[in-house]
Amino acid sequence: xxxxxxxxxxxxxxxxxxxxxxxxxxxxxxxxxxxxxxxxxxxxxxxxxxxxxxxxxxxxxxxxxxxxxxxxxxxxxxxxxxxxxxxxxxxxxxxxxxxxxxxxxxxxxxxxxxxxxxxxxxxxxxxxxxxxxxxxxxxxxxxxxxxxxxxxxxxxxxxxxxxxxxxxxxxxxxxxxxxxxxxxxxxxxxxxxxxxxxxxxxxxxxxxxxxxxxxxxxxxxxxxxxxxxxxxxxxxxxxxxxxxxxxxxxxxxxxxxxxxxxxxxxxxxxxxxxxxxxxxxxxxxxxxxxxxxxxxxxxxxxxxxxxxxxxxxxxxxxxxxxxxxxxxxxxxxxxxxxxxxxxxxxxxxxxxxxxxxxxxxxxxxxxxxxxxxxxxxxxxxxxxxxxxxxxxxxxxxxxxxxxxxxxxxxxxxxxxxxxxxxxxxxxxxxxxxx
Amino acid sequence: xxxxxxxxxxxxxxxxxxxxxxxxxxxxxxxxxxxxxxxxxxxxxxxxxxxxxxxxxxxxxxxxxxxxxxxxxxxxxxxxxxxxxxxxxxxxxxxxxxxxxxxxxxxxxxxxxxxxxxxxxxxxxxxxxxxxxxxxxxxxxxxxxxxxxxxxxxxxxxxxxxxxxxxxxxxxxxxxxxxxxxxxxxxxxxxxxxxxxxxxxxxxxxxxxxxxxxxxxxxxxxxxxxxxxxxxxxxxxxxxxxxxxxxxxxxxxxxxxxxxxxxxxxxxxxxxxxxxxxxxxxxxxxxxxxxxxxxxxxxxxxxxxxxxxxxxxxxxxxxxxxxxxxxxxxxxxxxxxxxxxxxxxxxxxxxxxxxxxxxxxxxxxxxxxxxxxxxxxxxxxxxxxxxxxxxxxxxxxxxxxxxxxxxxxxxxxxxxxxxxxxxxxxxxxxxxxx
Numbered sequence: 001x002x003x004x005x006x007x008x009x010x011x012x013x014x015x016x017x018x019x020x021x022x023x024x025x026x027x028x029x030x031x032x033x034x035x036x037x038x039x040x041x042x043x044x045x046x047x048x049x050x051x052x053x054x055x056x057x058x059x060x061x062x063x064x065x066x067x068x069x070x071x072x073x074x075x076x077x078x079x080x081x082x083x084x085x086x087x088x089x090x091x092x093x094x095x096x097x098x099x100x101x102x103x104x105x106x107x108x109x110x111x112x113x114x115x116x117x118x119x120x121x122x123x124x125x126x127x128x129x130x131x132x133x134x135x136x137x138x139x140x141x142x143x144x145x146x147x148x149x150x151x152x153x154x155x156x157x158x159x160x161x162x163x164x165x166x167x168x169x170x171x172x173x174x175x176x177x178x179x180x181x182x183x184x185x186x187x188x189x190x191x192x193x194x195x196x197x198x199x200x201x202x203x204x205x206x207x208x209x210x211x212x213x214x215x216x217x218x219x220x221x222x223x224x225x226x227x228x229x230x231x232x233x234x235x236x237x238x239x240x241x242x243x244x245x246x247x248x249x250x251x252x253x254x255x256x257x258x259x260x261x262x263x264x265x266x267x268x269x270x271x272x273x274x275x276x277x278x279x280x281x282x283x284x285x286x287x288x289x290x291x292x293x294x295x296x297x298x299x300x301x302x303x304x305x306x307x308x309x310x311x312x313x314x315x316x317x318x319x320x321x322x323x324x325x326x327x328x329x330x331x332x333x334x335x336x337x338x339x340x341x342x343x344x345x346x347x348x349x350x351x352x353x354x355x356x357x358x359x360x361x362x363x364x365x366x367x368x369x370x371x372x373x374x375x376x377x378x379x380x381x382x383x384x385x386x387x388x389x390x391x392x393x394x395x396x397x398x399x400x401x402x403x404x405x406x407x408x409x410x411x412x413x414x415x416x417x418x419x420x421x422x423x424x425x426x427x428x429x430x431x432x433x434x
Numbered sequence: 435x436x437x438x439x440x441x442x443x444x445x446x447x448x449x450x451x452x453x454x455x456x457x458x459x460x461x462x463x464x465x466x467x468x469x470x471x472x473x474x475x476x477x478x479x480x481x482x483x484x485x486x487x488x489x490x491x492x493x494x495x496x497x498x499x500x501x502x503x504x505x506x507x508x509x510x511x512x513x514x515x516x517x518x519x520x521x522x523x524x525x526x527x528x529x530x531x532x533x534x535x536x537x538x539x540x541x542x543x544x545x546x547x548x549x550x551x552x553x554x555x556x557x558x559x560x561x562x563x564x565x566x567x568x569x570x571x572x573x574x575x576x577x578x579x580x581x582x583x584x585x586x587x588x589x590x591x592x593x594x595x596x597x598x599x600x601x602x603x604x605x606x607x608x609x610x611x612x613x614x615x616x617x618x619x620x621x622x623x624x625x626x627x628x629x630x631x632x633x634x635x636x637x638x639x640x641x642x643x644x645x646x647x648x649x650x651x652x653x654x655x656x657x658x659x660x661x662x663x664x665x666x667x668x669x670x671x672x673x674x675x676x677x678x679x680x681x682x683x684x685x686x687x688x689x690x691x692x693x694x695x696x697x698x699x700x701x702x703x704x705x706x707x708x709x710x711x712x713x714x715x716x717x718x719x720x721x722x723x724x725x726x727x728x729x730x731x732x733x734x735x736x737x738x739x740x741x742x743x744x745x746x747x748x749x750x751x752x753x754x755x756x757x758x759x760x761x762x763x764x765x766x767x768x769x770x771x772x773x774x775x776x777x778x779x780x781x782x783x784x785x786x787x788x789x790x791x792x793x794x795x796x797x798x799x800x801x802x803x804x805x806x807x808x809x810x811x812x813x814x815x816x817x818x819x820x821x822x823x824x825x826x827x828x829x830x831x832x833x834x835x836x837x838x839x840x841x842x843x844x845x846x847x848x849x850x851x852x853x854x855x856x857x858x859x860x861x862x863x864x865x866x867x868x
Contacts, residue, residue: 156733159735160734160735296734297731297732297739297746297753298732299732300730300731300732300755301593301594305731306755309731309755312731312753313753313759318747319747320747
């Protein structure tokens with residue numbers, strides 16, 4: 001596949017997904033101002049300070065979105081992107097994904113998820129997909145319900161998840177989840193087990209039963225233990241991601257992936273979650289962009305339901321006990337307001353939620369990215385870290401000293417490794433590790 | 435004890451509790467206009483039509499409360515009360531309750547429950563009490579929390595009830611409940627088992643651990659199976675009721691008793707309740723007069739938690755999982771507004787809630803009273819029914835024909851008995867009886 005056979009917009013956006021982290025508002029602003037093709041060219045070819053005109057316009061646009069921190073300045077962005085830009089190869093990515101039964105879609109495409117409009121400037125630059133399911137389903141948030149929850153699900157959580165999914169499938173709803181262990185896996189699995197109610201009517205082209213929204217590149221089916229399940233999702237549904245093939249599923253990308261799940265669907269239901277769980281971040285994303293959120297109650301003595309109870313108590317979720325009550329959520333007038341509203345800047349790149357991390361509270365976004373880039377066993381050099389984290393050399397050096405001071409990073413041989421502070425599990429009710 | 439040794443106000447109100455049903459707004463209006471002594475005299479001595487002046491004033495007062503139905507007219511009231519009035523003997527009632535370690539309190543008394551002010555015209559005319567607990571506690575809604583729930587409690591419901599009560603007792607809260615089987619019994623029992631935290635400081639005069647609000651006269655400890663428990667409540671706490679000794683705990687009185695529990699306490703918590711449960715009526719009473727309401731979630735597969743989930747879904751209750759979260763409810767500013775506001779007329783005598791009865795929906799209040807008065811096995815004559823139900827002869831005759839038409843009453847020998855229509859259990863999820 002040659003460059004000149006590829007639509008320039010598609011080519012540029014494919015490249016940008018390799019360089020710009022999800023929900024990096026500076027990148028999104030530059031694309032909005034200059035267009036994807038020009039933005040991609042500028043990022044790859046630029047040396048020195050940012051062009052004054054673009055610098056000014058990006059600042060003004062971010063300002064209008066209430067996001068005007070120094071880290072979001074265009075020249076900071078250009079420094080951040082530089083190391084990765086030289087490694088970009090959209091042709092190879094598109095070719096690889098084509099071989100894997102997939103491709104890319106960009107805003108304006110017929111099946112581009114309508115739900116993403118609610119993310120405003122935080123909407124993905126492009127969407128990679130894999131699988132044989134009809135992509136048409138992505139257009140219609142009202143047919144999509146997210147079922148999410150903890151990885152360490154209990155029998156109770158798995159049972160209610162299966163019941164909800166069966167009931168929703170019987171009503172023609174497609175189940176969206178994150179492909180993880182526990183509740184996510186149960187949701188996909190039950191969705192695949194149920195025959196779609198309209199399969200008889202449209203046997204040649206049934207809509208997919210389930211969609212897995214991945215945090216890393218779609219070349220790998222992650223986590224490994226779910227490989228067989230995700231292969232079945234591929235055959236009967238869809239896998240999607242906003243990051244390029246080869247991207248690792250870092251913590252940052254997991255958190256940002258949650259906003260895609262929330263935006264894609266009319267409703268998000270948390271069927272079982274601990275006091276601190278990534279599923280709560282998905283639920284809060286959904287609530288913040290005006291989507292319906294449900295949470296399933298459970299025994300108050302089960303730590304695995306504490307997160308669901310928390311959401312209900314905080315007013316972020318409606319208590320739901322069965323599929324009919326989830327369907328009730330979909331009937332609310334809020335469904336009509338999908339295209340209205342932009343994502344609040346407070347939930348964007350400039351201000352990541354750190355709910356699900358007890359030991360990283362207060363870290364700046366760039367330090368979180370750097371933390372993700374550190375290996376647990378193999379030390380990584382500073383140059384390597386600029387590439388993996390997508391940060392400038394200054395940010396990496398400054399960040400390493402901050403992380404070292406916080407006990408989260410340590411020099412080792414010629415490079416740096418990740419360290420874990422003591423007592424990092426602050427599960428509510430559970431004793432703190434000695 | 436002679437009449438001339440008793441305060442006339444106390445004497446009259448003691449008599450009125452024998453005649454006027456709880457939350458009978460006509461009686462309350464007459465007392466407010468004419469005073470208790472004159473109201474009692476009028477009710478006992480009156481023959482023929484109601485005095486024009488009082489008739490007019492009662493109508494105006496009820497009108498001002500949005501309650502102006504024909505059944506509430508003073509002459510209808512006087513007819514309703516006549517049969518019972520001749521059997522009234524306040525001296526005997528006061529003597530009996532004195533022997534049983536109790537007495538009566540009236541509005542204006544030092545320990546009159548401040549929380550009753552929220553009931554407005556629906557406040558009780560007097561309050562009978564029994565027991566050795568210090569009545570001072572009744573004054574302070576902020577120290578009182580109601581824990582209520584289903585009679586057929588599960589092990590889960592009993593366990594969480596015990597946990598909540600222990601936690602609340604440790605914080606010096608007095609537990610209010612209804613003395614029934616199941617959750618109520620567990621709440622009283624745990625409260626009695628815990629030593630009050632301030633017992634050491636005020637050993638001579640500790641505040642009571644628990645209060646049982648009864649639907650019938652306090653001469654009987656009802657239900658029989660809870661007799662030992664209620665005797666312990668007597669020794670270490672208080673039993674209270676707004677009806678005179680000898681009054682049976684009819685369905686109407688159970689429903690109205692629930693409003694007293696709600697008004698007495700700063701917060702009401704439903705720890706386990708089915709989809710249709712009397713505990714929900716207590717919770718709704720509490721919500722309607724601006725009290726805090728909590729409901730404990732449970733497994734969604736447990737029918738015994740369906741009522742709690744329902745309250746949370748309807749926005750009538752806050753989800754609570756432990757005593758600390760109940761205490762949080764008490765900290766809310768709503769606590770400062772106790773004396774403000776009158777009870778909405780929609781929740782009064784003129785418009786009883788029929789949530790917990792599936793087979794009596796749509797029956798007028800007077801027919802409900804008549805239904806309560808019918809025996810299940812022994813037939814009762816029309817004259818007897820006028821006394822037991824506290825209704826005029828016309829209302830009884832008309833009511834019997836309506837109840838018979840609805841399949842709820844049947845002539846038997848010289849009297850009438852109660853009948854039960856088919857399929858009276860409409861428990862959610864449970865199959866309807868054939």
